Amino acid sequence: MISSHLTSACLPGLLLDRAASRSPWLLPRDASVHGLALDDHLLINLWIALALLALAHLILLIGLLTRRHSAPTRLWRIEYLPLAALALLFAVLTLKAERLWASSRYTGASPTALQVEVTGVQFAWYFRYPGPDATFGLTQPKLVAPGEGNPLGLDPTDPHSTDDFISSQLVLPANREVDLRLRAQDVIHGFSIPEMRLKQNAVPGQTIHLHFTPTTPGTYAILCTQLCGLGHYRMNATLLILPRDQFASWLAAKQKAAP
Amino acid sequence: MTPPFNTPPAQPQPANTAGKKRRAALFPLRLFSIDHRIIGIQYLVLALISVVIGTVLSLLMRIHLVWPDWHLPLHGPILPEDYLALVTIHGTIMLFFVLTTAPQAGFGNLILPAQIGARSMAFPTLNATSFWLTAAALLILLSSTFVPGGAAISGWTAYPPLSAVASSGPGQALGMDLWLTSIALFAIASTVSSINTLTTIIRNRCNGMTWERLPLTVWGWFTAALLSIIAFSVLLAAILLLLCDRHAGTSFFLPTGDLVNGVLHQGGNGSPLLWLHLFWFFGHPEVYIAILPGMGLTSMLLANFSHRRVFAYRTMILTTLLIGLLGILLWGHHMFVAGLNPFASSAFSISTMAIALPAAAKVLSWLATTWRSKPSYKTPMLFALGFVSLFLTGGLTGPILAQPILDEYLHNTFFVVAHFHLIMAMAGIFGLYAATYYWFPLLTATSQHPGRLFSEPLGNLHFWCTLVGAYAVFLPMHLTGLAGEPRHYAQLTGIPGPGGSLSPAGALLSNTLPLNRFITYAAIFLATAQLVFLFNLVRSLRKGDFASSNPWQATTLEWHPSMNPFPPPSASDTPEMSVHRAPCHYQSNRSEVSFLPQWEPVPLALDEIEDATDTKPE
Numbered sequence: 001m002i003s004s005h006l007t008s009a010c011l012p013g014l015l016l017d018r019a020a021s022r023s024p025w026l027l028p029r030d031a032s033v034h035g036l037a038l039d040d041h042l043l044i045n046l047w048i049a050l051a052l053l054a055l056a057h058l059i060l061l062i063g064l065l066t067r068r069h070s071a072p073t074r075l076w077r078i079e080y081l082p083l084a085a086l087a088l089l090f091a092v093l094t095l096k097a098e099r100l101w102a103s104s105r106y107t108g109a110s111p112t113a114l115q116v117e118v119t120g121v122q123f124a125w126y127f128r129y130p131g132p133d134a135t136f137g138l139t140q141p142k143l144v145a146p147g148e149g150n151p152l153g154l155d156p157t158d159p160h161s162t163d164d165f166i167s168s169q170l171v172l173p174a175n176r177e178v179d180l181r182l183r184a185q186d187v188i189h190g191f192s193i194p195e196m197r198l199k200q201n202a203v204p205g206q207t208i209h210l211h212f213t214p215t216t217p218g219t220y221a222i223l224c225t226q227l228c229g230l231g232h233y234r235m236n237a238t239l240l241i242l243p244r245d246q247f248a249s250w251l252a253a254k255q256k257a258a259p
Numbered sequence: 260m261t262p263p264f265n266t267p268p269a270q271p272q273p274a275n276t277a278g279k280k281r282r283a284a285l286f287p288l289r290l291f292s293i294d295h296r297i298i299g300i301q302y303l304v305l306a307l308i309s310v311v312i313g314t315v316l317s318l319l320m321r322i323h324l325v326w327p328d329w330h331l332p333l334h335g336p337i338l339p340e341d342y343l344a345l346v347t348i349h350g351t352i353m354l355f356f357v358l359t360t361a362p363q364a365g366f367g368n369l370i371l372p373a374q375i376g377a378r379s380m381a382f383p384t385l386n387a388t389s390f391w392l393t394a395a396a397l398l399i400l401l402s403s404t405f406v407p408g409g410a411a412i413s414g415w416t417a418y419p420p421l422s423a424v425a426s427s428g429p430g431q432a433l434g435m436d437l438w439l440t441s442i443a444l445f446a447i448a449s450t451v452s453s454i455n456t457l458t459t460i461i462r463n464r465c466n467g468m469t470w471e472r473l474p475l476t477v478w479g480w481f482t483a484a485l486l487s488i489i490a491f492s493v494l495l496a497a498i499l500l501l502l503c504d505r506h507a508g509t510s511f512f513l514p515t516g517d518l519v520n521g522v523l524h525q526g527g528n529g530s531p532l533l534w535l536h537l538f539w540f541f542g543h544p545e546v547y548i549a550i551l552p553g554m555g556l557t558s559m560l561l562a563n564f565s566h567r568r569v570f571a572y573r574t575m576i577l578t579t580l581l582i583g584l585l586g587i588l589l590w591g592h593h594m595f596v597a598g599l600n601p602f603a604s605s606a607f608s609i610s611t612m613a614i615a616l617p618a619a620a621k622v623l624s625w626l627a628t629t630w631r632s633k634p635s636y637k638t639p640m641l642f643a644l645g646f647v648s649l650f651l652t653g654g655l656t657g658p659i660l661a662q663p664i665l666d667e668y669l670h671n672t673f674f675v676v677a678h679f680h681l682i683m684a685m686a687g688i689f690g691l692y693a694a695t696y697y698w699f700p701l702l703t704a705t706s707q708h709p710g711r712l713f714s715e716p717l718g719n720l721h722f723w724c725t726l727v728g729a730y731a732v733f734l735p736m737h738l739t740g741l742a743g744e745p746r747h748y749a750q751l752t753g754i755p756g757p758g759g760s761l762s763p764a765g766a767l768l769s770n771t772l773p774l775n776r777f778i779t780y781a782a783i784f785l786a787t788a789q790l791v792f793l794f795n796l797v798r799s800l801r802k803g804d805f806a807s808s809n810p811w812q813a814t815t816l817e818w819h820p821s822m823n824p825f826p827p828p829s830a831s832d833t834p835e836m837s838v839h840r841a842p843c844h845y846q847s848n849r850s851e852v853s854f855l856p857q858w859e860p861v862p863l864a865l866d867e868i869e870d871a872t873d874t875k876p877e
Contacts, residue, residue: 027743028742038664042659053651053652053655057651060626060644060647063629063632064632064644066631078623083620086616087616093612093662094609094612094662097662097663101663105663106601122519153518185517185518186517186518186519187421187424187519188418190596190671198667199596199667199670199671201596201598203597203598204514205515205516205517206514208598219763221743221762225671225672225745226671227414227416229428230338230340230343230412231339233750239763
């Protein structure tokens with residue numbers, strides 16, 4: 001709260017103006033529910049770092065510029081009080097950060113969240129939707145055949161896989177929680193959506209869940225942020241957030257077209 | 260008033276041509292010398308060659324980022340795999356062959372024995388062996404750029420499966436094998452060298468050199484050596500496991516059914532996360548190995564040039580050891596978004612926050628040592644002050660990155676690049692410059708003449724340009740990081756979206772281009788400013804002013820007049836040393852300063868007064 005007042009009062013657009021257009025000086029706009037608290041916490045941290053930086057440099061400069069007054073002595077007040085204050089400050093910041101971290105990572109998504117599977121492959125992201133049965137079908141590495149339209153190795157003998165459909169674009173409804181299942185087929189990839197304040201590595205051999213709620217309809221960048229080979233820089237995709245009704249019709253069209 | 264224990268500048272002796280001929284005849288022998296001072300200089304020369312290569316590579320990266328169509332002479336356009344090879348070699352060479360080698364092995368060998376009153380390092384032959392292993396490691400690393408497939412492109416962290424499977428892309432076949440061999444050799448050399456350092460400090464201290472009287476530089480070397488032994492042995496083990504995965508059919512780091520470029524690895528049931536744990540268990544202490552000797556030296560220089568005691572000397576020893584201890588307990592903060600259990604991230608977050616306190620205690624001591632002290636601003640002092648400034652600026656973003664929720668946004672962006680370059684690369688390099696300017700007389704003293712000094716005006720120019728350049732390069736990187744620019748991107752422009760339009764990713768990344776242009780110009784300026792140093796080095800080696808045997812009025816043993824002739828006297832000619840007090844004993848009133856070297860037997864009354872001011876609570 002304090003930090004948001006600070007933002008509006010003292011920082012008109014230096015670092016964080018959520019409504020502003022994109023600029024190299026700003027955080028990209030936030031379009032998720034949890035992002036606001038994260039931004040506030042980041043901002044208060046940046047302010048504290050800046051203040052401590054200025055304070056320490058000021059002490060250094062004053063100490064160097066003023067003339068010598070007396071021989072130094074060993075003062076416990078100088079030695080321990082600032083450390084105690086810093087310990088307290090860092091403890092408060094850690095507690096606040098831990099609360100935010102716990103709220104987004106300690107528990108999973110609600111059972112009603114939209115399920116989407118994200119798979120990182122050199123150098124593309126694939127997004128799989130489970131279809132009307134709400135269950136993902138089995139995949140097998142030996143069945144992977146991108147040239148034949150089966151980039152994830154969907155097992156056709158598994159009944160759950162028949163209604164799954166795969167998209168190269170992540171399309172989500174606004175204001176509904178999403179539960180992402182992150183996987184990687186080959187090497188470690190970094191799934192990142194800066195405007196959703198999301199980042200999580202996709203690790204081969206692991207399935208990692210990540211949940212969030214997008215708010216603002218629009219198109220956003222999905223990047224790979226873990227060095228994954230020569231095409232790393234072009235391993236990106238688009239996140240499209242649609243109003244609920246438009247998402248429903250998109251989903252219906254996709255399900256109809258699914259094999 | 261002339262300080263009581265200073266010695267007048269020695270007069271240069273006429274050149275001795277017979278001596279020159281003898282030295283020329285002995286040159287091959289001296290190349291393979293086991294004298295610690297020669298090995299120290301060899302390490303420094305190796306680090307200088309490495310830093311020049313590493314800097315040129317970083318400039319090529321910066322230039323490519325903002326002018327992607329630029330053709331590198333004799334090479335052509337920089338392809339994505341070339342860019343990643345530049346990133347990998349730059350990181351590897353700077354971290355291992357500059358920031359680990361120069362402060363620890365280079366200045367450690369040159370100065371450490373003299374500073375504790377020892378005749379030599381504990382194991383001279385082993386010492387020479389570790390240098391030649393390091394040199395071989397550098398040659399192997401550089402040779403990897405000429406093999407089919409090119410140099411490794413998986414960054415200095417070499418995460419598998421990218422690094423474990425030859426089919427995962429360019430550089431992952433022979434190039435990666437050479438990278439691993441190079442680092443394995445380096446790990447062996449560092450471990451051996453650190454065992455040598457530890458044994459020397461523990462066994463070879465002279466009479467009266469108690470643990471509390473050890474200069475803080477020695478404490479820095481001591482703690483860094485402890486960390487090296489622990490960390491490098493784990494890295495070596497990890498490298499051997501990775502080599503087994505690559506060539507012996509094991510699956511330590513490969514999960515079942517990993518499908519890379521059409522090649523299926525059914526294999527065992529390994530995990531890439533195991534590599535991350537092992538690598539970062541080495542990787543984070545490595546940062547402290549690079550910076551601890553610089554921290555120790557900064558404490559000593561601030562006291563020396565302020566004519567003051569180091570504020571809270573015992574606490575400084577304790578914080579050095581605490582930083583070492585906590586340094587090996589916080590590797591997991593590199594893995595907040597790597598697939599680690601979120602509860603583990605919380606634990607690592609707390610241990611990372613904890614290390615901010617001993618680091619802050621060090622900064623407090625530096626501020627208190629210089630507070631109203633009327634210091635003399637010689638070039639080594641300027642670089643020590645620059646170290647404090649850059650350490651602060653880089654360090655203060657550490658607690659931000661230690662919070663998993665913030666790291667979720669900032670991880671692998673240029674915010675992190677700015678953080679570790681300021682604290683490790685820039686503060687680290689400032690420590691190295693301070694050491695070079697400060698100990699130059701000891702480096703250059705020969706049997707023909709006493710040591711030489713760097714030119715002060717050129718040193719001043721070098722300092723200010725480097726300080727301004729360092730901030731101009733790395734401060735804006737915080738902003739590009741906040742704007743979302745990821746690391747390791749070979750290209751920031753022209754990433755197309757559907758229908759030929761700019762993709763959202765392309766739009767996001769191209770936002771940072773104006774700042775990136777500025778950073779590149781600043782990087783060119785920063786690199787150019789180092790030519791001033793190189794010019795000063797060459798000029799001062801040939802015709803720098805001759806120094807007295809203790810030009811900075813230092814109190815530590817390496818400045819004892821008989822301790823530093825070069826080439827060194829035989830071990831039996833080295834005087835037996837005795838130490839009478841802790842370093843940094845200065846006495847001053849308004850008009851005069853006198854200092855008490857550690858080796859000087861002193862009037863009892865004077866010593867008692869100084870001790871009293873140190874130990875009284877107020």
